Amino acid sequence: MSTIVSAPGKVLAAGGYLVLDQQYPGVVISTSSRFYTVIQASLGSANQIVVRSPQFNQAEWRYTVTYNAAGIQVNPQEDSIGGKNKFVHLALQHTLNLVSEIHSVARVQERLFNGLDIAAVGDNDFYSQRAQLESLGLPRTTESLSRITPFCHNGVKLTDVHKTGMGSSAALITSLVSALLLHFSAITETDFANLEGDGRRLAHNAAQFVHCLAQGKVGSGFDVSSAVFGSQIYRRFGPAVLDPLMKGEFAAGTLKSVLNSSAWDYSFRPIQLPPLTRLVLADVEAGSDTPSLVGKVLKWRGHEDSCETAKDLWTQIDESNQSLARQLDALSQSYVQNKYVYEETIRQLASLPAQEWESISKAFYDLHQTTQRIRNLMRRMGDLAGVEIEPEQQTHLLDKSIQQAGVVGGGVPGAGGYDAIWLLICSPPGLSDEQQPLRQVESVWSTFDESNVTPLLAQESVAKGARVVQLDEIPGLKEAIQRQ
């Protein structure tokens, strides 16, 4: 029997920094690029778990599971060629204990009778493909990216890979924890498939906890929430719910009671991007260090000399972020009300830059203005806090991109910095590939001389968050997990 769960990556389009405070929601889009965990019964030894990542060199981690009065211990084997993998180790340790608290230790022992083989792979978008395109002599376009083998081998060790900032650890932990809970029948597939199901909530709470523990801090959790529930308006949970577990209190029953507790007060409201538009992402440069950016912004926000200005600015940013959410909703509704008119409008917008849209569609023009206002306010926050939230080179790249016909708007995702940009562009049906706004954007990116810009393949995920999949459904997955 095998169990496969996929979980999407994320783009925090609005709400960077603010979303760390429960007062402010964030707008997060989950991506079509996903992480997959494939659990298969192995023919190995009892209580042995092997986790492999066939996209990297030396990426195999072996664990032995033992049982004693304190619960289940997942022990990394000294001879693991992958060295340490805190994220994977903690996911196994705590999810197996959660299973034993929900069922029994015997359930875990029984399902580990022949050991387990677990493969974890991520879509190519999670890792920069710039070097791969160069070595294949291909131009930096989405068309070239679609020619690279799915789940391709990155040619390096996991520790040396260049990530694109789509949240590999959150997607990995979500897919791994959910797959384990399902494989050990701690939650049912039907309940997991339901966005409001208790099983899906438990998977979320468990993945949040493991991710926080592995990161050594309780962040906002927007990445895990979108990996579990899909695109959403996210409001964080109060961190106190995790206090006992973060302090290492694992007396019998604690995991189950904390992770099932009604004290989890996060909220998510599913959203979607307007129909006939598409999200486009670019991998720009080596990533900025998010924790150090966050540290500086929070210091500025807390400082007595700047806290009043910060409060005012955050109120303004929040108003714009909430307008963005409302405008996205309204556009989806207007599509439902009159598909024909909506489609015709998108076709017209696709041939003009957004500054010229007001007379054609006030709703899309306003959306454009809102994204620009959010950029301005975030830049102001960066200037005041002394942090490069939208560095000058990103400003040039975004301005050039947003001036193109059919581009609604964009920004730097999450904490900002040098690593990525996102754009929302019109994608009307019936246009030839050459006429699509995406082509023009790709051409601007390929000739941009201040940094090396490579598109990613990701679009918005149509599936809502984490889901169970079958091996044959996903092109290239079977081949990838069989790779040695």
Ligand SMILES: Nc1ncnc2c1ncn2[C@@H]1O[C@H](COP(=O)(O)OP(=O)(O)O)[C@@H](O)[C@H]1O
């Ligand atoms: N393909 C993979 N296989 C196994 N572990 C992985 C894989 N990808 C990521 N991880 C785990 O996630 C960690 C990366 O976490 P982090 O640096 O927070 O990444 P991100 O910023 O992408 O979320 C790695 O050190 C590793 O423990």
Ligand SMILES: C[C@@](O)(CCOP(=O)(O)OP(=O)(O)O)CC(=O)O
């Ligand atoms: C600043 C933040 O609000 C958003 C950071 O989002 P990013 O998407 O930039 O994060 P990384 O996955 O670490 O690259 C911090 C948070 O919410 O945890």
